[in-house]
Amino acid sequence: MKSNAWLVSGVVLLVLIYLSVFTVHMTQSAVVLELQRPKEIITAPGLYFKIPFLQQVKYFPNQLLVNDSSPAEVITRDKKTLLIDNFSMWRIVDPLKFLQTLRDPENARSRLDDILYSELRVEIGTHELQDIVSETREVIMEKVTKEANPKAREYGIEVVEVRIKRTDLPPEIANSIFNRMRTERDRIAKEYRSEGKEEATKIRAETEKEKTILIADAYKQEQIVRGEGDAEAIKVYAEAITRDLKFYSFIRSMDAYKASLKNDTTVFFSDNSEFLQFLNSPK
Template sequence: MMRAMYIVPVLVVLGALALSSVFIVDERKKALVLQFGQVTQVKSDPGLGFKIPFVQDVVYYEDRILGLQTTPLEVTMLDDRRLVVDAFSRWRIVDLVQFREAVGVGGETQGLRRLEGIVNPAIQEVLGSVPSNRVLSEDRTALMNQIRDIARRQAANLGIEVIDVRLTRTDLPEQNLEATFARMRAEREREAADEIARGGEAAQRVRASADRTVVELTSDARRQAEVVRGEADAERNRILAESYGRDPEFFAFIRSLTAYEVSLQGANSSIVMQPDSEFFDYLRSDQAPADPAETPEAAPAPAPAPAP
């Protein structure tokens, strides 16, 4: 009985020692076995590992690709324009021993700080040597590759591999935005004024051309009308002369009737003349005047003034 009482505690202690000497490495992790702060074993493959209980410790590190979002920083470009830039970097630990010696007990958190201290100066170095329009053009990819290469060379001393660096934002500082917008508005207003001026000039040319065309067409129409009117008057005079030559007496009679019609229009027409005037020869007798060719053309006499 006394022996059994000692065996059970011994077994418990041995079991505890056995359990404490075994550790498990997940497939997403890597592990370092440390003895008094010194690395004694590197466990990179997933599975069981063994260590000396109470003497050695196990520290786990990520084996997956990690991300780093840098804090925004202002960069002065080659053309003296300032841009607020931040970037996103992907990285992983490739040398556990070197990483441990570089960052100490801080692990991945300290690794992020150290990596950001590498990426930000690389961004300033690359972007500070080019004008701002290259950052906003197709050269952006080449610039990001340059930043990645610089960060990759410097991060190799930390046991870190920089897989990629991408610029996520390139904006103007807040204090420069209003000035930039004002300059853009002024440029657009100037362009609009230029377009309005060119449009007004073109409209003036069109109106002047239209006015000139109207004057030319009107003048030509008047000329043609005068020609037609002259031809008509000539034809009328020719017909009148021909008619007069054929029958002078009939022509005189028609002219007298026309003079009567013109003179005696209206309800209160009055004519003042001598009673024996030749104007009424065709009204006093059915005989024609002795010399119709000499009969004067009757014209409407002015109306007498009203009695006071």
């Protein structure tokens, strides 16, 4: 019986020792509660003791945590609506205050979203869309981080950094802008086509003008050459006539006979017709 009693006592003692010892790791801090009231805050790693059943330990991470917020709509100073997708890095700096206000990281993320969204909305409301997209994003994030920290410390947490992952327009506004851009591009394309047609008409008109001028110049040159040729022919004829008038009259009459007296042609002339002088003449 005594051996059994010693065995039971040993087991109970081991259980009590096991329940009395706890370890705090390098990535943790701890709060010792006694009857649900804070008794001790432990931030250094090591092996510690507590009173079994009377005290309990709450552990909290002390490394840097990331909170990826859901996209939210904000309005800029020039009344443009933006869809901001941001994330933040934070840590627990006061485990006791964190335990008393938020109790666990999930509640902390929800509360941090509210704080950051409020500060983002205020800060972005002082900037125009163009500045937010291209120039002042870093300044905005630094100011949001600075303004959010006093509110976050009320819950025992510190905001280390806030960053914007993506800035978009809300879907309905984006569609409206895309449609407006498409309409504008169509208008510009129509202007280009209209200008192209106008330029083509000018080119065709200029080409027709040059064509008409060239044809007129060619016709003028043709008439000049033809006139010169006719003048030369008349000159040759005149010289031929002056050399032998009778021979010229004979040749002209032969040409006239050939042109008028064709096959199967009947012509009536008087005996003394001048047209038949070379036919009637014995010489």
